[in-house]
Amino acid sequence: GQNIDQPTEMTATEGAIVQINCTYQTSGFNGLFWYQQHAGEAPTFLSYNVLDGLEEKGRFSSFLSRSKGYSYLLLKELQMKDSASYLCAVRDSNYQLIWGAGTKLIIKP
């Protein structure tokens, strides 16, 4: 079967750095997405990785290792507004998105 694993919940301090990991086992791979979802709202697109390596976008970076079936999302200089769920999704060989359950990130002052 297809599986996306992420930690259920993480806690970090305002101003710090946090890394949210995602491991996947899917039938084929055609890219990995990270989305941010605030409580009660829709997911918003953060990043896309299809090749190995690090993609940086301001305070957010995403890393991919296809050989390890592994990605992480790195958030720097955390702000209270970063409190949200972070969803990892992999596009499989049929170009369908397989979603993780999300990681709830709690930021403390």
Place this chain on the structure above:
Amino acid sequence: DTGVSQDPRHKITKRGQNVTFRCDPISEHNRLYWYRQTLGQGPEFLTYFQNEAQLEKSRLLSDRFSAERPKGSFSTLEIQRTEQGDSAMYLCASSLVTGDQETQYFGPGTRLLVL
């Protein structure tokens, strides 16, 4: 363009009633997806359209669910004879597929409560 829109944002209904939700995608996008999401879970795929053609429907989807995209623009999702287990957030997403590139953009969702 203001992004993907959905209507209504909230719906409360009694068990056994029919409900219909609408999604207006980003205008130039050719794909439209419907998902269902419950608390603490990722989005669950329901169905998707390429222009007006419904290309895939989840095998887990009950026959009570039907979706249309008659002119390849807006889409509707209807749930007949609603059950309490249908209570969830219903999300619509649209995308523009160019070659292998595709990113889905989500609407604000319709939150359904079945009493």
